[in-house]
Amino acid sequence: MATDLGATRGDGIFESLLAVDGVPRKVGAHLDRLAKSARIMDLDIPSAESWQRAIATAVAEHPAVEELVIKLLVTRGVEGAQRPTAWVQAEPAGPTGRRQRTEGVDILLLDRGYDSNLAERAPWLLLGAKTLSYAVNMAALRYAKANGADDVIFTSTDGLVLEGPTSTVLMATERDGVKTLVTPLLENGILPGTSQGALFKAAADAGWQLGYGPLEPKHLFDADAVWLVSSIRLLAPVKSIDGKAIPVSLTMTEELTKLLAEGSRD
Amino acid sequence: MATDLGATRGDGIFESLLAVDGVPRKVGAHLDRLAKSARIMDLDIPSAESWQRAIATAVAEHPAVEELVIKLLVTRGVEGAQRPTAWVQAEPAGPTGRRQRTEGVDILLLDRGYDSNLAERAPWLLLGAKTLSYAVNMAALRYAKANGADDVIFTSTDGLVLEGPTSTVLMATERDGVKTLVTPLLENGILPGTSQGALFKAAADAGWQLGYGPLEPKHLFDADAVWLVSSIRLLAPVKSIDGKAIPVSLTMTEELTKLLAEGSRD
Known part of the structure; x- marks a missing residue:
């Protein structure tokens, strides 16, 4: 009604x-x-x-x-x-998610306006609940599109990487043959990603190291690959952040996409 | 649909x-x-x-x-x-608003999680728009009721008084026969109140001095009267803040309620 x-x-x-x-x-x-x-x-x-x-x-x-x-x-x-x-x-x-899986996304870092310690001290702000009050998330996506990007990664006022408006942020590094998958700390007031959870489990079983933030934008720029992951779009490789190109790894995207599918069977 | x-x-x-x-x-x-x-x-x-x-x-x-x-x-x-x-x-x-006009409200100060300079630098956060994404406003009201209060005044992370979840904050002082009506600065990321606007115009015509923040909680405790004002409930006198009683002025409430009705005819 x-x-x-x-x-x-x-x-x-x-x-x-x-x-x-x-x-x-x-x-x-x-x-x-x-x-x-x-x-x-x-x-x-x-x-x-x-x-x-x-x-x-x-x-x-x-x-x-x-x-x-x-x-x-x-x-x-x-x-x-x-x-x-x-x-x-x-x-x-729709076709957008599938296209972004293969073509990747250009993203903007946008201030979410919250500091990373807020969730604990202000339960009335509903951080950690997936509410229908998504106007800000939608506005951030419109802002990105109006400014030549596809999507957004929110940052906290104290400079930490949080999440996308409809996705979780993931990054990977490969050093001396050791592959590590990292996502921001849940305690920083972000939504726990169901895809991130499923992928982490499958990746650990496949021999990946796992890490949890705190992440700053510089960590994303230094990573070997960055993705936005969500239930519908799955893994979308991030091609650029604030107009600056970052590395994309087809191999890791393919491997993690397979692991995500395996981890998502329950 | x-x-x-x-x-x-x-x-x-x-x-x-x-x-x-x-x-x-x-x-x-x-x-x-x-x-x-x-x-x-x-x-x-x-x-x-x-x-x-x-x-x-x-x-x-x-x-x-x-x-x-x-x-x-x-x-x-x-x-x-x-x-x-x-x-x-x-x-x-409904009866609640009418009751609160006469009986007043007990309020809690709750952190809105935003600093007072955010509106200008982060338009995607939609501060200043009255959106349908009111889940946080509703959660703050539930939090107040669960903690023995009727309503909320949000504060910024830098300690300024902002607004209620569905109302504008007003305070008044009377010094040496001069009556002053004060509301928080709009620039601090709050919604411009239509009732506050109408009342300010009518009050100025009636000889009141007007003031615009920045307001801190201590200013509310030092005022001669504080109200939440909104279009449906009109002027609701604040009786206590965080459990501490504050002065209520029947005379000023009556006078301002009359002025609000006059100012609202357009």
């Missing part, structure tokens, strides 16, 4: 997941994060079993779709009803 | 205005601010004339309602449609 507090206040939470050839990926991780967002937002949500049935229905309704985007949404409900609204929607993935 | 980007991304803008005995208040100021929000958000919105007609329809559909809340909303539209969705909704005002 138009009077739903999701529509009038952005007061709700969501998850976007990908089903490939009829198989939804990382369902457990998405439902875990949805439950965490619900706790932070003080929202009652349907059981995991209900979501699983709805996801299965969405997949069944879209046979022969190679890549299906499935969104899970919960709002605080229609004004006055005192009861959340929950639904699942599904549609074939 | 459930796939409207207003519902799935909080990607839109709004205004809430009050009609008293069939007369909508401050229509011009609300339409001006809606247009400003639209510019910041890069949204095309209907003409002022269309809104005025819709507001008149909403009022006509609710005869004999003493206080009618009218909301104007615009979203980026249904996903893929490339066209905004705009609507007006109206309903009788």
Whole structure:
């Protein structure tokens, strides 16, 4: 309804997941994060079993779709009803994500306006919850496009790398045959990435070293490769940061994309 | 539609205005601010004339309602449609606002996480636009209620008083017969309050001195009266801040409430 507090206040939470050839990926991780967002937002949500049935229905309704985007949404409900609204929607993935996987992205570093210690001391700011209040994330993407880039990496006021508006930041180094995959510290107020989690697990099993920030922009410039990773677009290699080209590794992108697919089967 | 980007991304803008005995208040100021929000958000919105007609329809559909809340909303539209969705909704005002006008509110100071110079240097953060992404504002109100208060005054990381989640902060002093009304600096990244604007104009005409921050919490504790002001609730006297009682002035509340009503006729 138009009077739903999701529509009038952005007061709700969501998850976007990908089903490939009829198989939804990382369902457990998405439902875990949805439950965490619900706790932070003080929202009652349907059981995991209900979501699983709805996801299965969405997949069944879209046979022969190679890549299906499935969104899970919960709002605080229609004004006055005192009861959340929950639904699942599904549609074939658009071409942009797939193009960015192969062609890569140019990104801008943009100040998120928060310092990296805020999450702990200000729970009302909802850092760590994936809410429907994404206007700033969308505005940052518009700003990037208006300035010749494709996407954004947010930084904190104290100079740390945070996350993309709809993605997690990853970087890799290879030194003396040792490959290391690094992502920013979760404690800095970023969303825990389900793709990053799945990839880290699979990469560790495949012999990669893992690292967690704090990361500064200079670390990205010094890396052997940087990616934005998200559930729908998967791994998008970063080609440039603030107009300055950085190294892209086809080999590592290919290897990590394979590991991500393996790690996403649950 | 459930796939409207207003519902799935909080990607839109709004205004809430009050009609008293069939007369909508401050229509011009609300339409001006809606247009400003639209510019910041890069949204095309209907003409002022269309809104005025819709507001008149909403009022006509609710005869004999003493206080009618009218909301104007615009979203980026249904996903893929490339066209905004705009609507007006109206309903009788609930009892809470009216109660708070007479009984006052206990407030908590909560860190908004932003410094007071951010608006200028980070336009993608949409400070100064009244967006549908209000999850943080709603979470702050829930936090206040869970901690025994009614409402919130946000502060900046550099210690300045900003605004309420759905209101503007006002304070008054009376020294040697001179009455002064003060509100935080707009440049600190707060929303320009239509009620504050209307009241300031009427108060100046009535002989009040006007002042604009920067305000710190200590100024609120030293004031002769503090209010939260908004279009629906009007002037709500602040009774306590972080559990510490502050002076309430019935005389000034009465005088300013009258001036606000006069200033709101346009």
